[in-house]
Amino acid sequence: GPHVEADSFADGRVLCIERRLIRPDEALFDIAADLRARHPDRQELAHAISDFVYREMIYTKGVTDVFTTGAVAFSMRRGVCQDYAHIAIALSRVCGLPARYVSGHLLGEGATHAWVEFLVPGRHGARVVSLDPTNGCATSLRYIVVAVGRDYDDVAPTSGCYVGKGPGAIDSRQSVRITDVTYAA
Secondary structure: OOOOOOOHHHHHHHOOOOOHHOOOOHHHHHHHHHHHHOOOOOHHHHHHHHHHHHHHHHHHOOOOOOOOOOHHHHHHEOHHHHHHHHHHHHHHHHHOOEEEEEEEEEOOOOOOOEEEEEEEEEOOOOEEEEEEHHHHHHHOOOOOEEEEEOHHHHHHOOOOOOOOOOOOOOOOOOOOOOOOOOOOO
């Protein structure tokens, strides 16, 4: 997709632009309407969306790929973390709640991971509510953010081309250590 400057994500309108991977279908519109009606509080709505996706989906590798839309994954009720995130973002957008896709690592899991940051409006600007619909929980210090975007297309964890003889393989390792700790007041 087109490049978006990181600072532009402070403007929630950027997170309402229609995108192929997170375009809702009729089923997601209906679910969003129900969730919005039952959860008028925006923070509660963010949690309800994430919890809904967690309950409805079955984590299944190999049934989707990076081109699968959230609506298609939801129709199968199967997929992986990026699908869970796309479904949650699609629902959030229909509800008028800005949300963004986070690509990173969940320490101890050994692979890349994706989750959602909801931008909940408040009296003093928007607050980020970071939730993992794949695991049905709020994020913690075990979640390492690598990139934030509108959907997978903005922040694919690997990209590029390999030209050469024979098959290639990608290998990665994680090594994390605390360098500094600052506690919020």
